[in-house]
Amino acid sequence: MSRHQLGEFEEIVMLSVGILYKEAYGVAIIDEIEGRLNRKVSIGALQTVLRRLENKGYLTSEFGEATNVRGGKRKRYFSLTLLGSRVLQETKEQRMEMFRAIPRVAFPKS
């Protein structure tokens, strides 16, 4: 499954998109990540990753309704595709498998 390698930030973005379900647009994703992980996310970094994931077919997007706020600009809502969710799943399992493979003695006693 090495074809579907996710970067760390890509993985976080995809997870956030999953969490937010139906409400996953730019600002909301930033808030989600900043709130949960306590790290700064720049809109530039986020948007490039979103487009990249969309190009890879992991995410899909559609415009919301136009409103008067946001200068009349529509929101673009992202959601996981089937491929995207499968890749996410695989990534998780790989991590878990590796984590489980660590022998107990390797963890230093605290």
Place this chain on the structure above:
Amino acid sequence: MNQVPDIQPPGFFLRFFRWYCDPSIAEDIEGDLREMFARDVSRGGLAKARMQLSFRILRLFRPGIIKKIGHQPSFNRSSPMFKNYFITSTRSLLRNKGFSVINIVGLAVGFATFSLISFYVYNELTFDRYHQNADRIFRIVENLRTENEELFQSTSSPPMGPHFLKDFPEVENYVRLQQWNLLAQRNDISGYERDCYIADSTVFDVFSFKLLRGDRKTALREPFSIVLTKSMAKKYFGDEDPVGQTLKMDYDNYKVTGVMEDVPENSHFRFSNLISFTTWSRNNKDAEDRQWFWNGFHTYVLMREAESADKVRAKMKDFLTRNIEKGGMYYEDLPLQPLTSIYMAPPRSWENGTRGSINNVYILSIIAVFILMIACFNYINLATARASRRLKEVGLRKSLGALRRMLVAQFLGESLIVTFIASLIAVLVAWIALPAFRTLVESPLSFSILPDSWKVLGAAFALIVFVGVLAGAYPAFIISGFQPLQIFRPSARGIFGHHNLRKVLVGIQFMISITLVAGTMLVYDQLDVVRNQELGFDKDGVLVVPTNGDTAIVKYLDAVKNELMRVKGVSHVAGSTSIPGQSANNLYTEIEMTDGKMSPTNINYIFVDHDFLSAYDIELVAGRNFQRDVKADDTTAFLINETAVKDFKWTPEEAIGKRIQLRSPGKIIGVIKDFHYRSLHTKVEPLMLAMTTYVRLMSIRIESDDVPGTVERVQSKWKELIPYLPFDYSFLDVEFDRQYKADQQLGKVAGVFTGLAIFIGCLGLLGLTSFVVERRTKEIGIRKVLGASVSSVVLLITREFIWLIGIALVVATPLTWYLIERWEQNFTLQAVINPLRFVMAGLAVMFFAWLTISFLSLRAASANPTQALRTE
């Protein structure tokens, strides 16, 4: 979300964002930005929010967000479209053959002149760079202070080189050179070698002259060794091997120890052979070690590093006080001239070789740029004028969804095609014109001086693109900016709104033309003044023959002169060490001042015989000339010129009888009027005349209408008297005028290129008029039907241009005035700038413009109006 709808984000950064962002994703990201901005405002205040917004937008400027160039979701990606552009461009070029030819010819001539002049300028600016150590070689020059003046000399004295090497660890090597003029003889070939140089044996270590035969370390070690250049070896030895053979020069036999490559043309001094320095120094050991004020040599030092010149300069004061006594004469400073700057530097006295003129380089560069500008303006004018023809095409393309960007690309491409074709023709033109250009600038301009060919090609390519874009950009933006609706609606107002720019451009063309014409005329005025200047002597009809101090002539001088005098047509014969227009000897002398003390100074000398003054018609102001019956005159009599008298604050009468100490004591017996014994670029400096029999040159004044016949008779007499000395004559006025070679060249070159500039300008004008006439065919037809005369119609069309010429004249006058005034500062005697020249230039330009315009407008005006009105 908390919305603060009143507060708008700063527009500038948003516009910037919209400009660079990929349009397919721009909307939602801008929405996000606005949302975050609004939140920031409610949280932390407006200023902070703005800053964060701009910061975010800058961070969004990254691949993935920026729109991809050329990868638009449109049809210009496909090659058929490019093919279509190409076809339409070619078709439009072919359809308007006249315009295309004007554009291409104008640009081609512009490119050709530009590249030729660039070649010349490059040549002038890269003198002496071929030496491997060029940036580490410096020439020691002197600022010498005497009691009366400060002398700026290019020469230095013999001990300087060795002491530099001894005292400054930064100095790696040095070489001293002195120019000699010797008569070379071998079998029956003889000739004056004016560019012999004696040189230290280190000459090949300092400079990168290529030694073909012989050993570079030892070739110039022994006295009477000589290294010949290839061409001199060929001249005297033909196909024989010269190495090891002897060559007689003056009275000595020199042993040829080497053969070297000819000195490249782009060297500030050139020589035909090098003679070992020991040839001179073996008998002048004392002078070599101690004569700190005998400034007869050019000394070049090789530094270990290019930067260390400054270090040496810093220690110069100390060097001077340590080594040289401060007497009545002392060195203010010993500047170090970088080798590569010598050719263009303002000349000091006693320069070796030839010098260029930075002013001429500037002037020619300006002309080159001017000509290219005129050609570019032609393109801009004709392209915008012609735009109306292309409007339908543009409209159609736009209706079918062409973006402005694509249209700009198309029209820029078109101008690049035109420039490219023009450049190909330009190469041809330049190639054909190169030999003529070489003669014009009197410079060999060999291709070997150019840098790597890829650099030249790169520069040429850059120039083509630059000119193509410069000429094409404005028309491209204008044409592509039209709205389709505006184009298809018949009342196409506003489309021709760029009339004004066209006027400005034509006006500038006129201005340039007037500047060039007036400038050329003023340059010729100045040259005339120089040529007709009162020289203080009569330079016409004087035949100069070198004798190089031939012992027989020295011994039997009066007899030889008498014999020559008897030739029909000869009125005077005089001998001297140098002649007016050449150099003079600068010698250490002590002169009695008004207070009776002897004061040391360096002063110029010409050594003459009894007939020098009368042969050259130089007037005496006070005292008397040298006299044959006063035997003491031969050694103790001196004549002095007026400038010197003024410098010493004497009256001419006071000067008589003042004591002089040269080699032996003497007295001033007369004061002569100033005459220009050197260039007119320099002021007349103090001069002394003294007697000698050691004659190096014979001046023969011819007073006869049959000059060639007289020269022939003198020659046959010469052959009879002194058969072994070549009769290598020249005319003094020709030699004298040669000093203004650079200036005269400038005049000629400026004249030629002014003609070219006017030609290109007229081409453009022709195109423009034909366009105007074409557009106004109907108007002219109607006017004529209503009773307008031919002349009034012609006036209608020409009026506009006449106006422009008037304005151009007003602008060009002060500009030219200023430039010419600067240039004239090179001369000691300056021509008065004649305002009439500007009027003449204006009239000349107007004449050519009128000729061009009226040719077409007359045809339009005299055509039958029915023809014009029936077309539809």
